Amino acid sequence: MSVDNVTIFHNPSGPPVTHIDCVYQISGTYGVLPRILYYVTLVFAIFGRRTEWLIIGALVSALTYAGTAAIHIMALVTSKSDVFDLDIVAAWAVLSTGALAYIGIIHWSSSVRDSRARVVLVCWGILVGISLVFGRAELFDTPPSPPEPACYSSRGLLLEYRGQLIDHEFNCTYKCFDISKPMRRKSEIMAIPHRVLDNPKYRTFTVALVGPIQFAAYAAMSLDAQAHTPSYGCVRLVMSYLIHPGHREEFTKTVYKASMERWYGGYLALFGYVKRSRWTYKKWLLCWLLIPWLVMGLLVDILCLPLMVINIVFNEMTLLEGGYPTNEANIAIGQWGPIVNSLLVVIAACINRGLDIWDRRKKVKKLDSVVDEIVIGDTDIESGMLKSDGDSGQEVGVVKPKLAHVQTLQDMEELERRSKRM
Known part of the structure; x- marks a missing residue:
């Protein structure tokens, strides 16, 4: 089929597609529900000042999620050309929010900054900062590959997946279908309209906060762990x-x-x-x-929380309204499973906390019962003697000590005179 005949077919979802880009769909790990859970745990870690036992649990969830994304985005350093791995965009949303949240947590949350978790948080900040340097190079410094002419079947069906070639109704194909990338299979490659990636509106959203995000990344890498530094x-x-x-x-x-x-x-x-x-x-x-x-540094420190909210809004607008495909629906276990796991962790932490409080109350009640066993009626308050132990002379309460006789020189002379008389 010639390229001139491509325009006679119309894509049911929009205007006719003349050029395509090959991409890998966004993984379920970076789906909508896991991202929302990540944002909630970060906000809770920043503002939960008096519940350190619960903050640490939230931080563990957020730090492991963003840490995995940091390692992943560094491994995708060659995954924008030829076949664009959309996980780069999703991981950038996670890590950019994490860098701004790091400034808020380490500078504004005294319960975290003064705890032993600060060392772990600083190491996590360094990892996120380094990964954002890789992410910026992948998103903004690596030019995308030129699009390919769209391929249609004799029935006007757009070739979108490699598996469609099995039906033998396509007389054309794409070069990008034969390219291999790390941690991906060729069968996962998908062809999407070129206008999806070449959308200036959403690209503007992504570029708007690159400066503050990179500054926060450099602050994280500089071991910036003091309150309201620099x-x-x-x-x-x-x-x-x-x-x-x-x-x-x-x-x-x-x-x-x-x-x-x-x-x-x-x-x-x-x-x-x-x-x-x-x-x-x-x-x-x-x-x-x-x-x-x-x-x-002063502006980022003061505005880190508003910038984090704006960054979340911009990234979610890019991911949700940009038309980027995701390989898992929201009803899949990979989407809502992390939320259930986090809720179970929170419930377990609350149960453990409740048991600690109950044990402390039991100890207090036991101590009160021991005190109540001392029967006031068996004690002679006036003399300070126990009635049952009166013969032994055991005294209770505040007893005035008797004066002790201290030997003096006069006593020594009196003893010496007595010995001479005898």
């Missing part, structure tokens, strides 16, 4: 200027205390240093190179 870095910079014989010690202590006790106090100290210090090469370098980076 405010702490600003404090150290100012202290290196103040701690020398030319400044008063009390003034330096006051600046340090004010900077560390208030949110973003390091920035105030840095701006005061820039304003009061004389212009030197160090100050020029600070103003032109370091301050823009610190200001960007």
Whole structure:
């Protein structure tokens, strides 16, 4: 069939398809329901301040999900050309949200930042940051392969799957059907209209937040684990200027205390240093190179939560309304299974927590019963003696101690006189 005759056939779902791109469908792991579960656990980990026992469980679910996506997107480094693996787009949605959430968790959640889980969270942040560098190169630096002319059968049916060639009613095929990719089979390749991937509206959504996401990725890779950093870095910079014989010690202590006790106090100290210090090469370098980076860090730290919400909305609009195919429906076990697993984990954690509370209450009741066994009627309150133990002289309550006689020199002389008389 010639290419000129292709346009006479019409795709039932839209305008006639003249060119196609070969893709791998989005895996069920990155389906709608697992993504929603991931977003909910991240939000809960950020705002659940007083339930550390439950936050850790939520973090385990979110960290393992995003960690798997990080390793996956690094393995897909060659999977955009020829056959575009759409898991790259889905994994980018997961990891970009994770990088912004990392800033919120490590900077705003004191229960996580002050716990032993902080070390694990920092390692996870490094992994997510590195994977986003790979993801940016795959999505924005790797050019897509040129589309191929659409292939139709004699009945006007568009060739979309490799398995359709078995019927022998197609006199044409696609080159991309014979290409192999890591962790995929040739039978999974699907041909979709070129306009699905070449949609400027959804591409704009994806590009809009690349700058803040990459900055959050670099912050995660820089072991940024202090509260509201790089405010702490600003404090150290100012202290290196103040701690020398030319400044008063009390003034330096006051600046340090004010900077560390208030949110973003390091920035105030840095701006005061820039304003009061004389212009030197160090100050020029600070103003032109370091301050823009610190200001960007301040904005990402303050806006990480709104940016995370906007990023989720943009990515979901791209994935849900972009027409990207998924190889599992929402009713499949791979979609709702993770939600059931998480609910069972939460129920188990709540049961375990309830048993701990019940055990503590049992111990308190047992202690109260032991105290009640001391019968007040068997005690002579006035004398402080137990009636049953009166003969033994056992005393109860607060007993005033008797005065003890201490030997003095006068006693020694009296004993010596008595011995001489005898």
